[in-house]
Amino acid sequence: MLVNLRAISAAAFLIVAGFASTARADVEHPFGTQTFESMDVGDDINTLVPWFSVNTPPESPFTVVAADDVLGTPTTRDGSTRWLRVTDQDAGNVQNRFYSGAVISPAVANYTWVFYVNLEMTPPGGTDTKPKLVIQHNNSPFANAWGIEFTSTGANLIVLGIGGAPASTPLYPLASPTGVGDWVKLLLYVDFDNNMVSASANGGPSVSLPINLAATADKKVHRFCFRGEGTGNASKLLVDDVSVVVGEIGACCDGTSGVCTDGVAESECTGDQQVWSLGEVCGSLDPSCTEHTGACCDRVSGDCADGVPGSACDGSQQTWTKGGTCAAVVCDAATGACCNDDPFGGCIDGRTLAECGCSTCEWSKGQECADVTCELQSIPAVGEWGLLVLALLLLIVGKVAFGSGLRAARRQSA
Numbered sequence: 001m002l003v004n005l006r007a008i009s010a011a012a013f014l015i016v017a018g019f020a021s022t023a024r025a026d027v028e029h030p031f032g033t034q035t036f037e038s039m040d041v042g043d044d045i046n047t048l049v050p051w052f053s054v055n056t057p058p059e060s061p062f063t064v065v066a067a068d069d070v071l072g073t074p075t076t077r078d079g080s081t082r083w084l085r086v087t088d089q090d091a092g093n094v095q096n097r098f099y100s101g102a103v104i105s106p107a108v109a110n111y112t113w114v115f116y117v118n119l120e121m122t123p124p125g126g127t128d129t130k131p132k133l134v135i136q137h138n139n140s141p142f143a144n145a146w147g148i149e150f151t152s153t154g155a156n157l158i159v160l161g162i163g164g165a166p167a168s169t170p171l172y173p174l175a176s177p178t179g180v181g182d183w184v185k186l187l188l189y190v191d192f193d194n195n196m197v198s199a200s201a202n203g204g205p206s207v208s209l210p211i212n213l214a215a216t217a218d219k220k221v222h223r224f225c226f227r228g229e230g231t232g233n234a235s236k237l238l239v240d241d242v243s244v245v246v247g248e249i250g251a252c253c254d255g256t257s258g259v260c261t262d263g264v265a266e267s268e269c270t271g272d273q274q275v276w277s278l279g280e281v282c283g284s285l286d287p288s289c290t291e292h293t294g295a296c297c298d299r300v301s302g303d304c305a306d307g308v309p310g311s312a313c314d315g316s317q318q319t320w321t322k323g324g325t326c327a328a329v330v331c332d333a334a335t336g337a338c339c340n341d342d343p344f345g346g347c348i349d350g351r352t353l354a355e356c357g358c359s360t361c362e363w364s365k366g367q368e369c370a371d372v373t374c375e376l377q378s379i380p381a382v383g384e385w386g387l388l389v390l391a392l393l394l395l396i397v398g399k400v401a402f403g404s405g406l407r408a409a410r411r412q413s414a
């Protein structure tokens, strides 16, 4: 079932002011991102309190460590230089897990998790247990409720455990740009008003499943978790930029300034150039919040420039087209009456400024000759004509003298 996350009721909007500092977690709550940037390559997840892993004895080759590469090639992703590498080599049915700290809401509220996943090997197919990233609610103790399961053909949104009737629906295929070695941005939205869990990949359309959290579970206390127990679940995957937002709040990006604000209700982010992203935090917006650019047309000259911020194209004779390109927008030079007041000039309609560039020309934008006064300068006075005639005479005399000089020189040399 396709659902527009934006359209989901915002009735449960809740700002849990002052709550952010109470949780001892590197994911700040109710909004914030765990970037893993503070870790050194090779650091174990257990060094990032309150995150922790569980690897049931006997010892099994299960590790969760910080990394800076994808499939062995050092790289970065939108400024991110660290992430977690989960290596589960499936040494039998033992607990291979890692967890975030608990997210504790002061009241029941909808929430959104956003995180990036990169599968470094194809997960198991068939009936084997699949690796999954799930949300657990506190049911004394915590238990699985819903999440994303990774299979040999793609990823599914799933409901399991105390989350309600077990269910699974395809989210994306294991093929570029969501294949092995590709970063995939996952969004998981839990709506207690409508008892739905929804997920989307790379900002695409979302899929949803009904939920029915066990009455014994606490809707206000949950956490993020990797599940690698069971047999046949060998996997290797990367996890980055894990964020959580509690309440119907999100990031508000103001395209006129490039300023982004966290924890904003949709109703407070409705400006013409503002974009609201449910459950998102500014730090993990992709693309990041920047001042909008577009085509800037100078309506006088007809010159057009691409990629210009709106603030740099606000002249009275300029037109800015958000997201537009000069190839696509009409940017013609204005025309007008061109009066050349030279004694032999005159007025011509429909000329651009560039076409009316002579030293004795005057351009009247948008005007017609019938509307403008175009008086020609008078023919030069007799005195001026006299000077011209004198100059011409001097030239003639000079040429005659030069010519006779040449003839004299030729006679001498003969």
Ligand SMILES: [Ca+2]
Binding pocket: 035, 036, 037, 080, 081, 082, 083, 240, 241
């Ligand atoms: Ca990171």
Ligand SMILES: [Ca+2]
Binding pocket: 088, 089, 090, 091, 092, 094, 096, 228, 229, 230, 233, 234
């Ligand atoms: Ca395992």
